[in-house]
Amino acid sequence: MKNNLIIDDLLMNIPILEKAAYLLQQGNLVAIPTETVYGLAANAFLDQAVAKIYSLKNRPNFNPLIIHCKDLKMAQEIGIFNDYAFKLAEVFWPGPLTIVLPLNPNAPVSKLATAGLKTVALRIPAHPMTLKILELAGIPLAAPSANPSESISPTSASHVEKAFKKIDGLSMIIDGGACDVGLESTIIDLSEENPILLRPGKITRENLSSFIGEFSNNTLEARHPKAPGQLKRHYAPSIPLKMDVHEVNERQALLAFGPSPLLSAKKTLNLSPTADLIEAAANLFTMLHELDDSKFESIAVMPIPQQGIGIAINDRLSRAASS
Numbered sequence: 001m002k003n004n005l006i007i008d009d010l011l012m013n014i015p016i017l018e019k020a021a022y023l024l025q026q027g028n029l030v031a032i033p034t035e036t037v038y039g040l041a042a043n044a045f046l047d048q049a050v051a052k053i054y055s056l057k058n059r060p061n062f063n064p065l066i067i068h069c070k071d072l073k074m075a076q077e078i079g080i081f082n083d084y085a086f087k088l089a090e091v092f093w094p095g096p097l098t099i100v101l102p103l104n105p106n107a108p109v110s111k112l113a114t115a116g117l118k119t120v121a122l123r124i125p126a127h128p129m130t131l132k133i134l135e136l137a138g139i140p141l142a143a144p145s146a147n148p149s150e151s152i153s154p155t156s157a158s159h160v161e162k163a164f165k166k167i168d169g170l171s172m173i174i175d176g177g178a179c180d181v182g183l184e185s186t187i188i189d190l191s192e193e194n195p196i197l198l199r200p201g202k203i204t205r206e207n208l209s210s211f212i213g214e215f216s217n218n219t220l221e222a223r224h225p226k227a228p229g230q231l232k233r234h235y236a237p238s239i240p241l242k243m244d245v246h247e248v249n250e251r252q253a254l255l256a257f258g259p260s261p262l263l264s265a266k267k268t269l270n271l272s273p274t275a276d277l278i279e280a281a282a283n284l285f286t287m288l289h290e291l292d293d294s295k296f297e298s299i300a301v302m303p304i305p306q307q308g309i310g311i312a313i314n315d316r317l318s319r320a321a322s323s
Contacts, residue, residue, distance in 0.1 A: 017133050020172055020174055024137050024141060028171040029042050029056060031157070031172070032127075032146075035180045035181045036202075037183070040146040041142070045108050050113045056164070056169045059144065063115060066121045067109065067143075068123055068142075069122060069124050069140050077104065078109055079099070079122050080103070089124075096184075098121050119189075121226070152288045157175035178286070182286070183201055186202065188215070197217045204308055239296055245301060250265070252265050252298050252300045257270065257301075258272070258275040262300075265300065278309060284313055
């Protein structure tokens with residue numbers, strides 16, 4: 001990766017963030033930190049810039065991108081908000097919630113970013129450095145996860161550097177530390193009459209329903225997805241991953257959960273020794289990166305409770321396990 005700059009402190013280094021904003025305005029790609037995972041950001045108004053995302057990630061061009069905004073005013077210029085959307089934005093933004101809305105026909109967002117759909121996925125991230133970049137750039141940013149398509153999502157700047165170190169095209173990596181949430185945002189579709197949950201995340205079904213009532217669920221694979229994370233295979237390591245394992249052998253790596261990890265694995269990492277699902281979510285991708293090694297036959301994962309954010313963890317694991 002040529003001329004790549006990694007910012008290795010957590011201070012709000014305004015000149016560096018100004019440089020990132022300028023690069024983005026000019027159509028370059030910059031890896032940015034968010035509270036969920038690191039994003040591969042581009043100017044959402046420029047077709048050529050958005051095309052670089054799809055090329056660098058080797059991402060299918062029918063898979064739309066999330067547009068990151070600095071505030072609600074910017075988001076309203078892109079999507080057509082209804083009462084539900086305003087309510088959820090007021091409660092959960094900035095934060096790990098993406099809302100799919102009808103696309104404002106006058107918004108100059110690249111059709112590549114929306115995959116040509118009449119809907120758009122919007123979010124305001126809760127990371128001070130990225131919010132500052134958005135403010136300085138004055139443009140919305142299309143930003144999927146900063147990794148090759150289908151592979152494990154990045155939760156640190158080092159994950160991004162490792163993923164793209166042999167590939168030219170990324171102008172800068174902003175190191176904002178480890179991601180607090182560690183899972184991609186919850187996605188809810190409010191573009192039609194009835195809300196639909198498209199991807200689970202830290203903001204759970206229960207969190208949402210307390211504000212907008214009951215809604216349907218459609219987290220299965222979509223042939224023509226409205227938002228990221230709906231493809232059957234996603235978030236996958238380079239070696240096989242097996243879920244809900246109760247026995248493990250000396251050729252496997254173990255991703256454990258809870259106070260009683262299985263014995264005999266060649267290497268064991270524990271998502272949460274205290275069975276804390278929030279801790280497990282934050283550790284998931286980091287630990288998958290560490291266990292993704294050809295010296296292991298496979299990664300065995302102990303059962304994760306199907307409740308709260310555990311639903312989102314299992315969603316990511318099931319897509320990672322898909323062949």
